[in-house]
Amino acid sequence: MDRRSLLGGAVIGSAGLSAGIGAWARGIEGQHAPDLGNGTFLNPVLSGDRPDPAILKDGADYYLTFSSFDAYPGLTIWHSRDLVNWQPRRPALTRNIGSVWAVSLEKHGGRYxxxxxVKARPNDVFVTWADHIDGPWSDPVPLGLPRHIDPCHAVAEDGSRWxxxxxxxxxRLSDDGLRLAGPVEHVYDPWRYPDDWDVEGFSPEGPKIHRRGNWFYMLTAVGGTAGPPTGHMVIAARSRSLHGPWEQHPGNPLVxxxxxxxxxxxxxxxxxVEGPDGSWWALYHGYRKDFWTxxxxxxLDPVRWTADGWFAMTGGDLSRPLPQPRGGVALPHGLALSDDFAGPLQLGTKWTFFRPAPDEAERLHVADNTLHLAAxxxxxxxxxxxxxxAGDTSYRFECTIAVEPGCTAxxxxxxxxxxxxxxxxxxERxxxxxxxxxRARPANPHGARLRMRITNRRHIVAIHTSGDHGQTWQRFDRGMEVSxxxxxxxxxFLSLRPGLYAAGRGGARFSDFRYAALADGAAATTAG
Known part of the structure; x- marks a missing residue:
């Protein structure tokens, strides 16, 4: 059988349907692509686990990163010139300093x-800097803020940094932005929602400061990040001075x-963020309906400014295509998740370790189109x-794996x-x-080398194995439901991610790793 049909085949060109959301384009490997090619886009602009977006406009370039939590290398910087199509560049954080939450990405005085x-022992807020967005980034230094999360850098009208x-x-920060220059002070009491709303908790977090004209605007998240689907929301306030007082937006909550x-x-x-054509937009996060996993x-949500100096977000529930910002250059979007291991492993941009030890990368060796992973x-x-x-509601991935004595992979x-x-x-097993x-350890009829495939179709998981390089497959007698x-x-605050492992003694060899998004519902057919 043609392997393309086993991998989903529907990898290029056609549009698919995602429950509750309009038709979206298929990009690399059939993955969700936001740009519909007709001047409109369909959310998300970046699928998969991309929480707490931190956006920086730097001339004609936009840079974006997200909370990376326990994944390392972390804080991959994404690049766009139109706010819709994004490419990964390099990770900014290579040393494990703990679970990384919502960051602030800024440029000040020509420096990033x-x-x-970081949630660790103890918790703290670290700072790192670079003279180029691709680094090298300095070694992160703790500032001494164990009781707060979600920092946002802002410069006041008098030039002071906060x-x-x-x-x-x-x-307050020092003039170089690398140290604290004063005590923590309380400056804003966020707007409160009605008591009968179903939320996770008040949890005012994620402040984002923006200056436009003579106003400073502060956007804040309240209601809790997860919990009930109706919990999280966006509120706003404004002030003539970064030092306050802050006036609540009359339309709260905005989202x-x-x-x-x-x-x-x-x-x-x-x-x-301001678009390439002078339009304004909001970037935020959300869970796809039924897919907390x-x-x-x-x-990405379009923003309209009003005559009284306030603003509204106008994309509704984001279930339908929206007009794209104009004037930008569309870069190729996303990245392939398949890997033939033909060159250095793309750590940080594609692959990440979960809670790695300091020497974790020493386990890896790539040669002869094979990833050698020490147990x-x-x-x-x-x-x-x-x-x-992975950001698709249905997908499958497969790989050829060979184990050394004492290794389970x-x-x-x-x-x-x-x-x-x-x-x-x-x-043997x-x-x-x-x-x-x-759990169960049934007999392995293939020996020390086999090809394995996992299919996750809207939370229903099937596993197949092959002893003849994927020419024929046997379904493993254990189905799973992972919603x-x-x-x-x-x-x-994590997500369910596909991956590979090697445990025990010795190591394992992985080759020809393939990923493909699948159409929801009936089995996909071969394309082209």
Whole structure:
């Protein structure tokens, strides 16, 4: 059988349908592509787990990064010239400093800065800088802010530099932006929603400061990041001075999912940005309806300014195509998740480790179109698997794997170290991964080398194995349903990611890794 049909085949060209959302384009490997090619786009502009977007306009270029949590290398910088089509560049963070939450990406005095809140022991906010967006970035330095998250860099009308923080607080920075220059102070009491709204909690966080004309505008997220689909929201306030006082927007909340029937849940954590044609836009995140497993995806919403100096977001529930910003240059969008291991491993842009040790990268060696991965731990739970960020509601991935004596290796769908699913094997037996534990160990008829495939079709998982390089397949006798592998079950704000692992002793060799998005519903057919 033609392998293209096994991999979904529908990898190029045609439009598909995603439940509750209009027709969207197919890009690389059939992945969601926002640009519909007719002057309109359909959200998300970046699918997959892209939470807490931090956007920087730098002349004609736009740079964007997201919370990377326990994935390293982290804080990959994405690049666009039209706000719709995005390409990954390089990761800004290579050393594991803890779980990375919502950052601030800024340029000041010709230098780029990242302010990075980290959940670790102890919690803190770090700063790193670079003279070029691609780095090298300086080693992150803690500022000494253990009680706050979600910093946002802002420059006052008098030139002083500040970090605005969760809870309506702020702190002054030194002139070079690398140290604190004063105590934390409370400057803003956020707008409160009615008591009968279904939310996760008040949780004022993610402040974003923007200056336009004679006004400073502050956007804040309230209602909680996850929990009920109707919880997260965007509110705003403004002031003539960065030092206040702050006036609440009369239209608060500006964005809120009002019903679980909407296409996007828990919409919030917004930033404003000017488009290439002078139009204005908001970038924020949201969960695709019924797909908490995919994490929070990056959404683009048109903004209209009003005569009284306020603004409104006009994209509605974002379920339908919207006119694109004009005047920008469309870069090729996204990246292929397949890997033939023909060159250096794309760490940070494609592959990431989960909670890596300082020497984790030493486990990797790429040669002869093969990834050699040294074993670590006893299972995916303590073996720091190598993961991808997939944004499709249905997809499959497959790989040829060979294990050395003492090694168990395989493919996984991984949320965190306590919640994952998949299949591993050694030369004699399989090991079933389900609910974050190791279960049945049936006999392996293929020996120390086989090809494995995992299909995740709208949370229904099927696993196949092949001993003849994918010419024939055997379905593994354990089906799974993974719709509960997400934050509202486990916490952590993560997503369910495809990946590979090697545990035990020795190592494993991985070759010809293939990923393809699938059309929801009936099995996809071969294209072209």
């Amino acid at each position: 800065f990242l302010y990075i809140p 970090l605005f923080l969760s809870g309506g607080d702020r702190v 809120r999912t009002r019903s679980a029937d909407e296409a996007w849940w828990s919409r919030g954590h917004a930033s404003l 995919l994490g929070r995806q990056c959404l 670590r731990g006893e299972a995916p739970s303590n073996g720091s698997p190598l993961l991808l960020n 395989g493919l996984v769908l991984f949320y965190d170290d306590r919640l994952y699913a998949g299949l591993g094997f050694d030369a 399989f090991v079933t991964h389900q609910y974050g534990i190791e 509960g592998y997400h934050h509202n079950v486990r916490g952590g």
